[in-house]
Amino acid sequence: MTGKIRFDEQVVVITGAGAGLGRSHALDFARRGAKVVVNDLGGGGRGDGKSSEAADKVVEEIIQAGGEAVASYDSVEDGEAIIRTALDNFDRVDVLVNNAGILRDASFSKMTDEDWDLIYRVHALGAYKVTKAAWPIMLQQGYGRIINTTSAAGIYGNFGQSNYSFAKSGLIGLTNTLAIEGAKKGIKANVIAPVAGSRLTESILPKEVVEALKPEFVTPLVIKLCAQDSEETGSLFEVGAGWISRLRWERSKGVCFTPSGELSAEQIEAAWDQISDFSHAEHPRTMQDTFVPVFGNLGITM
Template identity: 70%
Template sequence: MSEQIRFDNRVVIVTGAGAGLGRSHALEFARRGAKVVVNDLGGSGHGEGNCVKAAEQVVDEIIALGGIAVANCDSVEQGEAIVQTAVEHFGRVDVVINNAGILRDTSFQKMTDQDWELIHRVHTFGSYKVTHAAWPYMREQGYGRIINTASGAGIYGNFGQANYSSAKLGLYGFTRTLAIEGAPKNIKVNCIAPVAASRLTEAILPAEVIAGLKPELVTPLVVKLASEQQAETGELFEVGAGWIAKLRWERSRGVKFDPQAPLGAEAVVAAWADIIDFTDSEYPQTIQDTLLPVFNNLGIEPSL
């Protein structure tokens, strides 16, 4: 058995921690010694209203367990206020779990600007605001752990969730870039795509499925990714019901056409079977992996 993961003297912010996944994360970090900022606006699953009780109830649970926590009821769009709560009460911020989320499901034909904007304001803009406010503290102390919450809908798409899917996959691109920029300062940034019972999923999944999708089966991965020992960064993991897996991009070898000769759509059609053939595929990891075959086809030796 490996040594227990501890967060003594670490300060952890969990957004959307009033229920479901966020509550599970907050309780577990507190059990492991962290000082926790329990953030939750207390609004509905569709983004309406607010209520301070959600965050305060989780703080009460943590204190009853002998832990240390403080409630924050600001919207993630006011990320500075959430981070300021951590700094004012505990003097630093070490871990950010961007978990807050809402749903505004509707077919694309019926989607309104508000349906689109509310989702992106909470998921992408909210994650940006909280992380951007915490970033200077992490850089200065030479340490930070950030976990962003994506979704299978973002990876694969899902009917009625064009807004949610685009926001969630956007968080993976956000993760990849912050992992690159944070590396020199020991800031590790990873992304999870969880399947768990929550107020967002209980309305769309059967009761017998919900019963098995315990948030507590997702939290251990989050704890691992937030630990001091975490080495990987910029990665994406699917998790749910006790199953954890890492995803990566796969790319066919493709077809190289002469860049000096005219290229018509008919030539693309003729080569299509080879273009989409995943035999002997590649697994690109960086933007350089996109540029290399392009440069090579031009006969240029890249200096990347």
């Protein structure tokens, strides 16, 4: 058993921390000694309006419990303003949890450009903007922890969520590259696909399920991944209701056709079962794992 995970002297920025998962993360980081920037635009679940109330309430909760926190009411689209709040108040940024989110569900045929654009702006562009502002600070410190929040819809797709799936899957790619670029600079980046009862899920799940799916079952994984001695990076986890699982890619062994200069659709059709045969599957982790079979088929060793 390792010691208690603490964040004393560390500054933690959490977007969308006025409710649901973000609030739960903020309270736990603060309990563990962190100085927390509680960011929340305070609007509706579809991206309408704004209010300082959501962030203020969580800051108040933290202060009442003896912790340290400041509010930020900016949209994640203005990532620089959120990070400026951290610097103005606490001088540094050690942990960034990109968590803010809204939904604009509609089947693809009924989706409007506004539904598409707004979801992209909050989930994908927003996470980019806040991370982009925090990144040089983490590089300079030689230390950083980043958590992005994707969704099962971003991994598997989901009816009525093409906009959300698109934006959320982008966060997985972003995280993978941040993990690579941050590796030598002490920056670890991971991505979680949570399931929790919140404003975003209360309209699709029965009330008793929403109440049982506590955000507090997700937060401990975020805390563990952001611990100072954590080596985990570039990983994707599904988490909810006390269940935690790690995902990886699986690739069939594949078929190397003779590189005679020609390859026909009929050859591929004839080998389809073998192409799709996972009985000797591999688990690639890097781009190099793609180059090996591709160039190997040309007789070039990488």
